[in-house]
Amino acid sequence: MTSPQFPLVSIITVNFNGSEDTLEMIESLTKISYPNFEIIVVDNHSENDTPRIIKERFPSVTLYESNINMGFAGGNNLGIMRARGEYILLLNNDTIVDKGFLEPLVRKMQSDPKIGCVSAKLRFYYDRSIIQFAGYTPIDHRSMRSFAIGYREKDKGQHDVDRITPYAHGAAMMVSMKVIKEIGIMSYIFFLYYEEADWSYRIKNAGYTIWYVHNSLVYHKESVSVGKLSASKVYYQNRNRIVFMRRNVSGKDFRLGILYQLAVAIPKNAFKYLLKGKLTYFHAYLRAIGWHLKNIVNPHIHDNPYL
Numbered sequence: 221m222t223s224p225q226f227p228l229v230s231i232i233t234v235n236f237n238g239s240e241d242t243l244e245m246i247e248s249l250t251k252i253s254y255p256n257f258e259i260i261v262v263d264n265h266s267e268n269d270t271p272r273i274i275k276e277r278f279p280s281v282t283l284y285e286s287n288i289n290m291g292f293a294g295g296n297n298l299g300i301m302r303a304r305g306e307y308i309l310l311l312n313n314d315t316i317v318d319k320g321f322l323e324p325l326v327r328k329m330q331s332d333p334k335i336g337c338v339s340a341k342l343r344f345y346y347d348r349s350i351i352q353f354a355g356y357t358p359i360d361h362r363s364m365r366s367f368a369i370g371y372r373e374k375d376k377g378q379h380d381v382d383r384i385t386p387y388a389h390g391a392a393m394m395v396s397m398k399v400i401k402e403i404g405i406m407s408y409i410f411f412l413y414y415e416e417a418d419w420s421y422r423i424k425n426a427g428y429t430i431w432y433v434h435n436s437l438v439y440h441k442e443s444v445s446v447g448k449l450s451a452s453k454v455y456y457q458n459r460n461r462i463v464f465m466r467r468n469v470s471g472k473d474f475r476l477g478i479l480y481q482l483a484v485a486i487p488k489n490a491f492k493y494l495l496k497g498k499l500t501y502f503h504a505y506l507r508a509i510g511w512h513l514k515n516i517v518n519p520h521i522h523d524n525p526y527l
Contacts, residue, residue, distance in 0.1 A: 229394075303397070338388070459511050459512070
């Protein structure tokens with residue numbers, strides 16, 4: 221079905237050793253009320269998985285198997301390159317969607333041509349009354365951190381109003397193809413973490429707004445308790461926090477931010493791991509900082525790929 225009311229939405233998800241989650245997510249999509257969408261699954265070179273079961277179970281899904289792991293940014297970019305929709309929805313494979321989640325996102329995008337991106341309300345899958353995301357606070361240019369509005373609050377309707385948000389949540393974010401053709405796809409430099417914040421900044425710098433949409437509901441399987449830590453997570457979060465700063469902060473804010481990172485954040489975080497005897501995390505943190513020392517003048521830091 222094709223009509224101005226129901227433009228084609230390309231739903232893109234990245235699978236990496238998580239076909240069971242992906243299958244459950246697709247199963248929830250088969251029950252939604254929106255009538256015009258395609259599903260594109262990019263398998264990021266899974267090592268301990270059988271992604272072809274996705275195509276066997278759901279033949280209408282487009283499955284693309286990458287020869288290498290391209291991370292969250294690269295995997296989604298591969299999906300965008302194959303998308304036909306007027307709108308692109310990036311959806312984490314560890315989510316379950318509400319039946320009517322897609323219509324509010326599309327209506328919001330259609331309501332104003334200057335809206336470039338929207339995000340759904342996220343609740344925790346394992347406690348479906350608890351909010352994970354209802355918008356973000358601005359990123360502090362010194363610490364390079366922000367906070368999710370409503371995080372771990374019981375949803376009593378206190379965030380049931382659409383609001384502009386500084387950046388979108390990568391677990392469920394919709395961008396128009398028109399905007400993507402204008403500003404480009406996600407930067408490959410990130411691989412994991414901060415890529416959606418960086419993409420959001422590029423969308424905003426092009427003159428568009430980003431919105432949290434309160435009546436679009438998605439359940440995310442991330443734990444309500446502190447998420448699992450790994451050496452990879454320590455490495456990419458800390459490396460990319462500074463990559464984001466180098467790409468998006470300038471002038472006095474950049475100088476103060478770098479000073480804070482060098483004098484406060486880096487020593488504090490690194491030695492926290494050391495004192496707790498978490499040598500794997502300590503070495504991952506040092507590698508993250510070392511990456512920047514090796515790439516001080518790397519011009520690819522500022523690359524913005526286009527379709």
